[in-house]
Amino acid sequence: MRLVLRMRGKPWWVRRMQTCSPAVELSAEEKLRRLVNAALATPYYSRRENAARLLAASHLQELPVTTLRSVLDAITDFENPKVPAARGLFRPPFATSNCALLGKKLRLPEGVRELDSNAFGRLHLSDTRMLAAAPAVLRRICAAIEARQLALPQLCEAVVVLEGIEEGALHAGERDLLWRALGVPVFEQWLGLDGELLAWECDAHQGLHFNSDKADLEVVDDELVITSWSALRTPILRMGTGWTAEIDKLPCPCGDARPVLRQITMHKHSLGTRQAHAAAGA
Numbered sequence: 001m002r003l004v005l006r007m008r009g010k011p012w013w014v015r016r017m018q019t020c021s022p023a024v025e026l027s028a029e030e031k032l033r034r035l036v037n038a039a040l041a042t043p044y045y046s047r048r049e050n051a052a053r054l055l056a057a058s059h060l061q062e063l064p065v066t067t068l069r070s071v072l073d074a075i076t077d078f079e080n081p082k083v084p085a086a087r088g089l090f091r092p093p094f095a096t097s098n099c100a101l102l103g104k105k106l107r108l109p110e111g112v113r114e115l116d117s118n119a120f121g122r123l124h125l126s127d128t129r130m131l132a133a134a135p136a137v138l139r140r141i142c143a144a145i146e147a148r149q150l151a152l153p154q155l156c157e158a159v160v161v162l163e164g165i166e167e168g169a170l171h172a173g174e175r176d177l178l179w180r181a182l183g184v185p186v187f188e189q190w191l192g193l194d195g196e197l198l199a200w201e202c203d204a205h206q207g208l209h210f211n212s213d214k215a216d217l218e219v220v221d222d223e224l225v226i227t228s229w230s231a232l233r234t235p236i237l238r239m240g241t242g243w244t245a246e247i248d249k250l251p252c253p254c255g256d257a258r259p260v261l262r263q264i265t266m267h268k269h270s271l272g273t274r275q276a277h278a279a280a281g282a
């Protein structure tokens, strides 16, 4: 059987990222200074020794990695009270007329509506064509469908998995579970702590394009370490993510030149951290 891969072309928000004039982009030094200024307003970075380190650093790599455990254990210590609670824009993989987004506070484009994560039992009452939610909510939806407590006959476009360091990512084999229960293509997205889009899956489904214009990505001791330049509400410099991945810089069939993260899995040193966090009910 010949498999024909149909590409829809890049979504509008990817085209806009590529056509944005470099002249309006901040330089690397300006991005670092802006993030440092935001960080100095947070309880964590305003402590004397942390502030001294920040002010002395001329390059990002001169700063220590902020561990995932220290972030998850006291996330409010990293919040900048001078910036209102941030809501990133939800970016569906393609235009949709009826998408339900559950359990995540994001700004919504046309055609997308927000539902409480406990309200998924009402999904069958609408003509939902696309579904977007964090992994834990999607697991509950799949369980309800497999138990024949819920049916989504109009779902025909996509399921968008909204992942993050608080929400976690899909476990091995769960993409198959989503396909089996929902029968639509899966698009994973990685959101930062301000709801900003850090990485997204394109139509080629070969991994997640990392948004290298808006965030810095390093690999330290096999762990992905990120610095999101636009997260001024929750500014964290060199945050350990608890994830590991292969980074592919070869051209993607979709035409986007941004690096692709493949095989994202939990980092071996973070297993205890995530489990302890989940056990604490966070």
Ligand SMILES: [Zn+2]
Pocket: 202, 203, 204, 209, 252, 253, 254, 255, 256
């Ligand atoms: Zn691609």
